[in-house]
Amino acid sequence: MKKRVGILTAGGDCPGLNATIRGAAKAMYQRMGNEVEIVGVRNGFAGLITGDYMEMDEPDFSNLLTRGGTILGTQRTPFKMMTVVEADGVDKVDRMVTNYKSMGLDALLCLGGNGTHKTAHLLSEQGLNIVGLPKTIDNDIWGTDVTFGFHTAVDIATEVIDRIHTTASSHHRVMVIELMGNKAGWLTLYSGIAGGADIILIPEMPYRIENVIEAIEKRNENGKSFSIIAVAEGCYDMDEAKMKRKEWMAKRVECGCVHISERLAGELETRTGFETRVVVPGHMQRGGTPSAYDRLLATEFGTYAAQLVENDQYGVTVALKNNLVVSNPLSEVAGKTKLVTEDCDLINVARRMGISLG
Numbered sequence: 290m291k292k293r294v295g296i297l298t299a300g301g302d303c304p305g306l307n308a309t310i311r312g313a314a315k316a317m318y319q320r321m322g323n324e325v326e327i328v329g330v331r332n333g334f335a336g337l338i339t340g341d342y343m344e345m346d347e348p349d350f351s352n353l354l355t356r357g358g359t360i361l362g363t364q365r366t367p368f369k370m371m372t373v374v375e376a377d378g379v380d381k382v383d384r385m386v387t388n389y390k391s392m393g394l395d396a397l398l399c400l401g402g403n404g405t406h407k408t409a410h411l412l413s414e415q416g417l418n419i420v421g422l423p424k425t426i427d428n429d430i431w432g433t434d435v436t437f438g439f440h441t442a443v444d445i446a447t448e449v450i451d452r453i454h455t456t457a458s459s460h461h462r463v464m465v466i467e468l469m470g471n472k473a474g475w476l477t478l479y480s481g482i483a484g485g486a487d488i489i490l491i492p493e494m495p496y497r498i499e500n501v502i503e504a505i506e507k508r509n510e511n512g513k514s515f516s517i518i519a520v521a522e523g524c525y526d527m528d529e530a531k532m533k534r535k536e537w538m539a540k541r542v543e544c545g546c547v548h549i550s551e552r553l554a555g556e557l558e559t560r561t562g563f564e565t566r567v568v569v570p571g572h573m574q575r576g577g578t579p580s581a582y583d584r585l586l587a588t589e590f591g592t593y594a595a596q597l598v599e600n601d602q603y604g605v606t607v608a609l610k611n612n613l614v615v616s617n618p619l620s621e622v623a624g625k626t627k628l629v630t631e632d633c634d635l636i637n638v639a640r641r642m643g644i645s646l647g
């Protein structure tokens with residue numbers, strides 16, 4: 290029996306989205322031939338709400354392996370607003386269910402991060418046939434060892450740290466590199482170790498400024514006149530850790546230092562006397578072509594999703610566990626975040642290397 294399969298990409302873009310779409314589509318055509326029709330839903334759940342979609346054909350899925358971003362477009366449609374009827378009077382959940390049906394879909398692949406997985410689960414509970422695919426440079430989706438997009442971002446962030454070494458050492462400076470990651474510090478931890486950062490600060494481990502200063506001064510005493518700090522954008526210190534996020538954000542606004550890197554740099558320059566500079570690579574970390582690792586992972590995940598559709602296995606998301614591609618129930622994944630734990634391997638590696646974790 291013919292299957293009509295929708296694909297959407299939601300949340301922030303990242304390298305590997307197109308490669309995953311390509312993997313899923315090619316494998317579906319391969320396995321189901323003329324028995325499959327593919328529909329591209331534009332701009333994530335926003336397109337499902339408004340019924341904005343396009344019919345797609347085999348040639349549409351060529352030349353996508355190396356292409357960054359997403360050919361389907363994406364948008365952030367916050368999960369917490371999904372069940373809220375706003376001023377426009379639109380019942381978003383009802384619209385998504387109705388449009389899924391009016392598009393004639395038998396299944397929908399939802400490529401996205403944590404927010405996407407929550408909405409995917411909600412739709413699955415409404416009786417839609419959903420398969421999730423885990424993308425994010427944050428690597429924080431529960432139940433998978435890795436998400437696609439993460440390793441490309443690690444490569445980019447590592448190159449930033451590598452390149453900063455020359456200016457740091459030539460000018461005898463402290464360089465604060467702010468990397469993406471609001472709740473999860475995986476990207477900062479991986480690239481910090483790979484790039485040889487001296488101090489790594491992540492949101493899961495609030496820092497003490499005294500410990501950061503001590504690490505810089507100790508390096509100086511040992512003849513290292515520069516220091517590189519890799520800090521995740523969502524970091525806060527021990528004092529802030531005692532407050533609610535809203536409270537410490539308000540305090541930061543008051544001091545005119547909203548961003549962690551500016552805040553750190555200002556304090557460190559004043560207290561250590563070292564000239565300090567800030568580098569924020571920002572969305573460059575999400576840009577451009579996926580690495581070979583991510584192309585492989587995206588292709589593995591995409592082809593596995595095609596198999597799930599062929600076998601009518603829904604209400605799940607694709608994952609990598611101990612080097613095997615598997616699926617996890619959306620009900621187990623939605624609403625959970627995979628954070629760095631203090632006893633994880635790479636934290637131990639950092640400690641053994643004498644890297645300060647603040």
Ligand code: F6P
Pocket residue numbers: 301365402425426427469470471522575
């Ligand atoms: O979730 C991916 C991510 O890049 C986070 O690391 C970052 O905090 C956020 O998205 C930035 O979002 P936006 O692109 O909407 O500014």
